[in-house]
Amino acid sequence: MTASPADEWRVEPPPGVAAETLTVAPPSIEAIAEVLGWASAEGHRVLPRGGGTHMGPAGGEPPDVVVMTSALNQVVDWQPEDLTLVVEGGALVSEIESALAERRQSAVLAEHTAGSTVGGMIAAGVSGYRRLRYGPSRDRMLEVTMATGDGRVITAGGRVVKNVTGYDIPRLSCGSEGSLGVIGRMCLKLWPVPESAASLTLDDVAGFAGLYRPLALLETELVITAYIAGTPEEVAAQAEAVGATPRPGLDWPGPLEEANQIELRVPPVLVEAAVSKVRDSGAAAFRAQHRVGIVTAGFGEWAASRLDELRGWAEGNGGAAVVVAAESESVDRWGAPPGSLDLQRRVKQAFDPLRVMVPGRLPGGV
Amino acid sequence: MTLAADLRQVLGTDQVLDHPLDMHIYAKDAGVTPGEVAAVALPATTQEVAAAVRISVRHGVPIVARGAGTGLSGGAVPTKPGLIVVLTRLNEIWDVDEAAQTAWVGPGVINLDLSKHTKPLGLHYAPDPSSQSVSTIGGNIGTNAGGPHCLAEGTTVSHVLAVEMVTAEGEVVTLGSAAPDPLGLDLRGVVVGSEGTMGLVTKILVRLIENPPEVRTLLLAFDSIEASARTVSAVIAAGVVPAALELMDRPMIEAVENFRTCGFPLEAAAVLIAEVAGHPAAVEAEAQVVARAGAEAGATEVRIAADELERELIWLGRKSAFGAVAYAAPDYYLHDTVVPRTRLVETMTGIYEIGARHGINMLNVFHAGDGNLHPLVAFDSKEPGMLEKVKAAAHEMVILSIEMGGALSGEHGVGLEKRDLMTKVYAPIDLDAQARLREAFDPQGILNPGKILPEGSRCYDFGLVANLESGATP
Ligand SMILES: Cc1cc2nc3c(=O)[nH]c(=O)nc-3n(C[C@H](O)[C@H](O)[C@H](O)COP(=O)(O)OP(=O)(O)OC[C@H]3O[C@@H](n4cnc5c(N)ncnc54)[C@H](O)[C@@H]3O)c2cc1C
Secondary structure, three states: OOOOOOHHHEOOOOOOOOOOOEEEOOOOHHHHHHHHHHHHHHOOOEEEEOOOOOOOOOOOOOOOEEEEOOOOOOEEEEEOOOOEEEEEOOOEHHHHHHHHHOOOEEOOOOOOOOOOEHHHHHHHOOOOOOHHHHOOHHHHEEEEEEEEOOOOEEEEEOOOOOOOOOOOHHHHHOOOOOOOEEEEEEEEEOEEOOOEEEEEEEOOHHHHHHOOOOOEEEEEOOOEEEEEEEOHHHHHHHHHHOOOOOEEOOOOOOOOOOOEEEEEEOOHHHHHHHHHHHHHOOOOEEEEEOOOOEEEEEEOOOOHHHHHHHHHHHHHOOOEEEEEEOOOOOOOOOOOOOOOHHHHHHHHHHHOOOOOEOOOOOHHHO | OOHHHHHHHHHOHHHEEOOHHHHHHOOOOOOOOOOOEEEEEOOOOHHHHHHHHHHHHHHOOOEEEEOOOOOOOOOOOOOOOEEEEEOOOOOOEEEEEOOOOEEEEOOOOEHHHHHHHHHHHOEEOOOOOOOOOOOEHHHHHHHOOOOOOHHHHOOHHHHEEEEEEEOOOOOEEEEEOOOOOOOOOOHHHHHOOOOOOOOEEEEEEEEOEEOOOEEEEEEEEEOOHHHHHHHHHHHHHOOOOOOEEEEEEHHHHHHHHHHOOOOOOOOOOEEEEEEEEEOHHHHHHHHHHHHHHHHHOOOOEEEEOOOHHHHHHHHHHHHOHHHHHHHHOOEEEEOOEEOOHHHHHHHHHHHHHHHHHHOOEEEEEEEHHHOEEOEEEEEOOOOOOHHHHHHHHHHHHHHHHHHOOOEOOOOOOOOOOOHHHHHHHOOHHHHHHHHHHHHHHOOOOOEOOOOOOOOOOOOOOOOHHHHHHHOOOO
16 A cells, blocks of 8 residues: 555554554545545545444455544534534434434434444434434435545535425435445434323234324334324323323334344335244344334344345345344345446446445445 | 437327427426427327437437426426427326325326325325426426425425436336335435436326324414514424424515405515414414414414314415416516525515615515525516516525525526526535536436536546546546
8 A cells, every 4th residue: 555645644443444454534524535535546445434333244345444434523513493403424423412402302313323423324324213203314414515435525405404406415425335435524404302202012013003193113022112202292192092001201122132133124014024024034133113114133143045035025025135234254235236226336436436435335236 | 300200100190299389388487488499299108208218319309308397497498409308198196005105106197186186095295386286296306396384294305205217318217115215325316306307207106194183274473574584483493393384475465365365464564374283182282382482573463273264265375376476467586595594584684675676576475484485576577677687686685595504496496597506506516526426317418408507517627536537638
């Protein structure tokens, strides 16, 4: 590797990254862009890294350079009266959400936030359980400033809640898995946190039908729970309507602990069927999001045949089975690529012409 | 063979228009600028759309998708002689799935027809542009249309799960799926709002929403526009996101009442229409929050619709606004900008000042809850110099919105009208990034050229490595 402009920002590689891998924590978006421009010129593979909590299974070629967003962790602008927040990519979700909570606001990022950064969660396209009520995270991406694979710093969107000024690059960056560049800064739309919230244990999923716009309807290997929020009267009335005793607050199930995890994404009407499938396939634990269409299952040991079976079923129904974590080195994380593969390649190329950003990380080896 | 003759071989004689009169009709949308038409194609199936695209590409003629042509920014107006592909014949609704709350629809389906169709199931399609009785879902996708009820529910893009589209190469591709988080980059999200520059949408999977069990509609009157705008900020700050929050000023109230008696208070400087919807046990409390915010800002009247009839009358007033203006003046020019909601009062003050300085007749009705402004100028284009004056005022209003931290357009699109103002919002490197994204979809620049991005946006000055790759001279 030739001398790099990145040397001065060099840090210790985080856990899980090989000790000899050049790891940098540049102090600004411009500095990140400088590193990426250099990597493009030299042909080095780059892996952006936030909290390292949503990196997916190992495998594929290791990166030459790891770009940490940890030095970009500031709230740039928070307008509570406008329900908007401008924040840097490396800010911790937990810190941001607890600051917002003081004014009863939320960016509605995923509930399990240990160590996750806002930029990392957006790049991973993770939405959290409350998407049933508030929609996926991409609906809250109003503006993005990104360092592209070839070292440009670009901004798109705007700091307003409704906007059609140009192409929707902010939304595109959500779920881009680091394949276009590094998300340095973004403006998110916030939601007010309702006055009251409760968790309801139900006997079966049929009980869901009696609820109006719940936050989430979750089923695990142990319980079926509905999460509701609103005015105190509304919460009480909803609980009564389904004959459940409301527990104040939202007691989300803990994250899956298994070393092998598969996420099924299916049309929402197929969640019940997906639950039977993962039960039959010997899942040790699972988290099913009813009416959303996501069922994540944890397994004690890896079995390729099980993935094939679940994937075959999900893909056959217009969905997908994504490997979230695996003890095996050579696993196909995504399965069948989308039909728009050619367009996917060309869009990546528009941001990362020399394919240095996590090449091959997107479905279909894009 | 000519383009029209080639098209007729595939689409049939009647489905291709090239008579000067037809071409004149299709040269304009609901905006003010006309364009030039090479021919008009009226395909009825995805395959016919794809064939028309391939033929036009072969002839080197640009392709412009068109729905109902109610766009206000020139999105459906060709900048050079182009083939207009009218998608209104693809107007089927099929696979309405009550359990999944989704439906597949053709791009030619009229927005309101979809909600009417699903009403017996207690479901509706949330985006409700004021043009919903005439505009198409395909056109709504083209502009990422909004409407009063997009405040709580989000604009078109939040209600489109998947699209089938014909690409610039004339191929058919589906983006998105009924399952959440489809694999790969979210190209569906990019296509919505791309004004026909990335593909021609031929089929759409939409999300339907259950009708709220309870709705409360309020009409609040104020003796100043500032007090009404302050109420908007206060409601949002109080933690209530109403289903709708619309503002009308006195000139607009007068126009509406002259057109149709809806019982709006004529002595008010502004009225705010607020709607809260949801669970019966919550709606009353939220209505009270809105009423209180209004009272604290000095509302002269707070009316809560007592029944469905009164509610319908309030909305009839709101939805008659454009009809009322068309009735009162020969021409109107409708603006669309957006500002942070915290800057509403300042921006409105500035907009009135601009209107007064130019001596134009301005009326306002807008989506205040989103900060989405719609100053509307009523005028007579036969009056010499009038159109220029109206355009000059429009320009100043857009610049003011940008200075307030806002954007060029909240829902009508950039199109032709605001294309050259894009440089006021984005740096050259940002426009170049947008141009590259567009190029990924349409390398030859055959789909609706001259829209959204000003000429020279793809400037090859950025990203040295990329320039070497593409062989362009820096
Ligand atoms: C009185 C009035 C009130 C209005 N109120 C609102 C409002 O409240 N909110 C709002 O958002 N807009 C409003 N509009 C603007 C307009 O109605 C919207 O922009 C609407 O979405 C346009 O739909 P259309 O079918 O008329 O499309 P067109 O005007 O025909 O086309 C609009 C754009 O979409 C593209 N397009 C059309 N069909 C397709 C397709 N199938 N695939 C790809 N691209 C396509 C076109 O090329 C063009 O760029 C209003 C207009 C009028 C005249």
